[in-house]
Amino acid sequence: MPILETQNLTHVFPDGTVAIDNINLKIYPGEFVVMAGANGSGKTVLARHFNGLLKPTKGQVLIDGQPITKNILEARKKVGLVFQDPDRQFVGQTVTEEVAFGPENLNLPPAQVEAMVKTALEVVGLNRFSQQNPYVLSGGLKRKLAIAGVLAMQPKIIVLDEPFTGLDYPGVVQVLQQILRLHEMGHTIILITHELEKTLAHAGRLVIINQGKLVEDGQPEAVVYRAEQYGIRMPLRKGEEVKDLTWLK
């Protein structure tokens, strides 16, 4: 059974723009999916449907076979969404507060909240910074903090929206390693990006969204050659294969 499924998902903005159009997608437990598309293709809008931040005009989203509208809080617990620019979305004044925000929303006892925060910070290696102000962290660490924030809620699926934007080379490597570790730990990963050259080697599946439609879905080796016609830079240079598409050595 798919862990996440969208059925005929359509979203039309109030001004009539069709943001996503009839998207049918099935994600299975443990998958590592790269979702690519040009700017404005609708991939961010699609991601915001996964945990009910946006409501579909038509169609529905199912998690573990259940429509998310049945229990929205449960959906938000299961699907952790890491935003494009975490800097603008921190709600806590210290790293600990920031990570505790999610578990506190679940109304868990304080001792359990503390334990979850500690585990999440250990996984991303931020425990040394637990009392720092989030804004003073480096770009890569900020991204890791945003990941820890959703990790503390112990989600099954982690959706990362353009996690590499604005990061320098060490930052990208840091975050990429983190994502791979999460995948190894058993989380289902959906990685939204248009920079295939940084990550595609690790993905088991490549999905391409173009003008609100799902246009390609399959093995990266098969799909990647058709990427360029949808406004995504062809990542393969002469003599390269998909397995070379990573920024990890």
Next chain:
Amino acid sequence: MAEITFFQYIYGDTILHRMDGRLKLACMLLLSLAASFATALHHYLLAFGLLIFALRLAKLPWTALLKDLRFFGLIILLVISINAWTIPGDPIPTLPLPGLSRQGVVAGLRFAGRLAIIVLVCAVVTGTTPLRTFGQVIEWVLRPIPFVPAARIATMVTLTFALIPVLLGQFAEMMAAQKARGIELRKNPVRRLYYAVFPFLEQMLRRTDQIVEAMEARGYSEVRTRAVFKSTKRDWLIFLLCLSVFLYVCCS
């Protein structure tokens, strides 16, 4: 925006950092009230003595704090000089400046003393207390009152203080950008205020929507984990010390 340390929590593991938030806020309330009732010189000295002791206890970074307090220093100087020259009274024989009056200088110093005490109290409390504790204490106070959405108000308070440094940083950044494009050439005050506020407000509204989205994405709920407070004997001792200072200043 990260370099503004005033109003910001500075991590530490001192008696004041570990103090029960409820008692700490009660102390803050008492001391700022005492500041407004203070009249005699020894009241001020007592309050300053207590605060210097508290600052040492909390091990807050002096130099950074003083740098942030420069702003208040400027206001204090202004207040003293305005009072000195506007309140009528006798001239000071040793300082014969035209218009300067003894009563005015005294009133100005008094006012400045109050302001300084309030600012210092606040610096100590905000420096040793994370914002979340502020929210939690307010939630704890409001909890027994019926029909008051305690959790919502606590969230408002926490976010308000989280937003202040962000707003100040954004404002400074935007003013610099406008200066670079020659806003000073505009003589019309309406246009100047408009161009100062419009982009600032627009950005902040957008950013606020992003915060809303981020909170929603992580399942924000008003039914949330409540804080458990623990107070030690030492916390009560500090509270009693503040209470006695308050009573002494008010009653003598």
Next chain:
Amino acid sequence: MEPNEFFKPTTAPREDEARTNLRMTVYVALFTALIIIGGYISIPLPIGPVPIVLADFFTMVTGVFLGYRWGLTSVALYLCLGILGLPVFAGGKAGLAVLFGPTGGFLFGYLFLVAVVGFIVHKGKPSLFKTAMALVAGNLLLYGVGVTWLKTVLKIGWPAAVAAGLIPFIPGIIIKIVVASALARTLLPRFQQGPVPPFRQ
């Protein structure tokens, strides 16, 4: 259907209500923070005890954007933080003594200002004229309360109270009203439309 839903058939579903409440919670925090920093960007005048501040300007803007209910919440929160002892009032002041001091009327007056502005602006169709009139009415109330208070506390005559608490601010008030109306015209419709869709940010 739960019984309480049955008795409130016109209200939005629970989830939408929670969403609106959260959005307004964060906006109340934003505008409270704006009123606070408005008090810091203040210039004390050597004429009287009332400094020229932007806090009242942001209070007007709060009324315009949040309406009277959430606007009042925001101003009440501001006053409460000041009472708690946090230096949020103009020029870093705080405490009950300020609230009941000579300028306290202007602080209580913010409640009237935000309520009147919020109520009028959000009643019926928005228009520039109505916004401007709401702001004028709100300021009349603010300065009515403030000047009367000043007169009573300092035990001075009307001419002196008006000279200290109103005359020096008239140019500032006019500028602030004009700018707040202009802001309402451009930003309010966008604000009321709700959040911007993600891909256009």
